[in-house]
Amino acid sequence: MNALTELESAKLLAARGVPIVQTSVAGTEEEACDAASRIGYPVVLKVLSPQVLHKTDAGGVKVGIVDESSLRVAWREIIRAVRSHVDGAEIQGMLVQKMAGKGTEVIVGGVRDPFFGQVLMFGLGGIFTEVFEDVAFRLAPVSPQEAEEMIRETRAYRVLAGARNQSPRDIKALSGVLSRVSNLLWEDRRIKELDINPLMVYEAGRGCEALDALIMLD
């Protein structure tokens, strides 16, 4: 099993037209400061290490960083935390990402099923997926229309469509991303598992962005 880093995974997805949140790679603390001032605060800082699959669990993620001094603190804390959680973790640097705006978090996934081959998954992020297992599957490739049916099939659809006076989310853009990810799965058979978790879906007309991605190859 060969796990791609977040950066490699994001590049593979971006090449297929999946929008990725604005991201810079920083090799040093100074580079991180430069990147953050270019992107604009607030930012997110994430460790870039081939040995760290689940960054949050290893203390490798800091969100809501508002200025340079907190960025410098965050940089050092992440290095300390990751080193203590993962023995011999090779830290290649960190990703500086724009802090995503208001939206709804969803999960877009892919997996190679032993009987069906490449399949696509969709679910709402957080508790909806973890506890209620409110997810839908389709066989790749999936058209944008089929992707929309897939979204509608979940109970989460009503959240995206604008439950409780929330503004409706960009379901059309989400359907497009699902379809594009399914095409990637279908055409690149090296992919064994894929998670975009989360994909942030903004208000209708404002699209969506992958905030994190994990791809496993054979």
Next chain:
Amino acid sequence: MGKAARCAGLDAFFKPRGCAVIGASRDPQKAGHQILRNILDAGFTGGVYPVNPNESEIAGVRCHRSLDEVDGIVELVVISTPSHLVDGVIADLSRRMERVGDVRAVITAAAGFGETGTAEGRNRQDALVGCCRRWGIRQMGPNCVGIIDNVNRLDTTFIMGTRRKPGGISFVSQSGALGAWLVESWSSQPEPAALGKFISLGNMADVEMIEVIEYLGQDADTRVIGLYVEGHPQARSLVEVAGRVARRKPVVVLKVGRTEQGSAAAHSHTGSLAGSDRVYDGAFRQYGILRAGTVEEFSDMLQTFNSAGLPDGNRVFLVTQAGGPGIYCADTLSSFREVEFARIAASTKEALVKALPPFASVCRPEGHADITAAATIEQHCFAVEAVMRDPGVDAVILVTVPTLYLPPPALASALVETLRRLKAEGIEKPFLPVLLSGDWVKEGRMTLERNGVLTFETPDRAARAMAALIRYNNILGRDERGRGSGPVEVRAL
């Protein structure tokens, strides 16, 4: 062999010009006896040849010492001999093929083959299938219950107590026991289900499910296909083929293994959630294959698709004569997003209020008229007729609990008459009646069903069957508008 040739090959299972039973028995407790009985009872029109070296006659039919000795044409051979004797059966079959060469299909009812998981069982299966392949003979099973074709009057199963009613339902089962369960329970309904073909696949050593689906898709006698699926190594081809057929006729699956857990070895969220049943479920939806949740729902869906036409739309009107059962039905019906309660015209409402008992509740809420327990047979028929005539209604459910002054057979006859009159005027909409309940309404239900009107055991089951009709309509509409763009059902909460 090309695909067309393979499909044509299955004809020999259903329309053979003669049928031999190897291992036919005089002992009524042996499968080899019941198989012969069923072939005779079903009224098979070709030659019937029991084979057993120790008997001269079974069930009034001359018995043969070997298959090779049979002098008539034998196109189908049913093997019920125990599996340890398979070498002798293979030798007999080979001799006949060398000498006459007429056998085209073999159904192996006997168990003790590949399903045992032993080297011995697998070797026996390989030897049997190898022999059949050599002679171009198709093989069903081993370890299967057999096949029924009520249209061609053939029954090679050892299922007991079958009441036969030919019709458009074809049912394919990966489990012999589940197959027998349904066939038996269909026989004990007030009126048997309209079964065309029943196919028990057994070990699928040669004939397997995908080919059978393709065959039934082309079979003019089959109106609806039911599949009991446990799993299939070529799952993707299975749904692709079934999905193609589903554009022409409904395909309903009962798939077990719902609780299977996702792979524990998965590294991603997606991997850990991808239990194979969830993937099956998504694939069924994607390809327009209807999934039943229970055996009862499966049975109801098959019978409904066979007997009721498809509605023009999703607007359902509910006529009830009893409060509780009526609300029960409305609850189930409204749990399906694809179902809409019909809004009838003001003139229809007025007519109903005028004709029904004073306490009748008409369209409060919309789409539901409770005609109350005071309603007479005439008032039942009036209400059904009025809503059937209303252009805002696509389908009707009737729930009634006939009491002592509503003799069920008389009510049923009056409803049949009303429907016949409407049909003569060109008004035909799905009408799903529920007469409650048990033996008291059995004769009434028989009257309706003998006149082509399917009845339901409970209000809940009628509501689910109605939702399935509408769901299939949506599937067909989705294809007309381009794959995937139609309205879809939302999973009931």
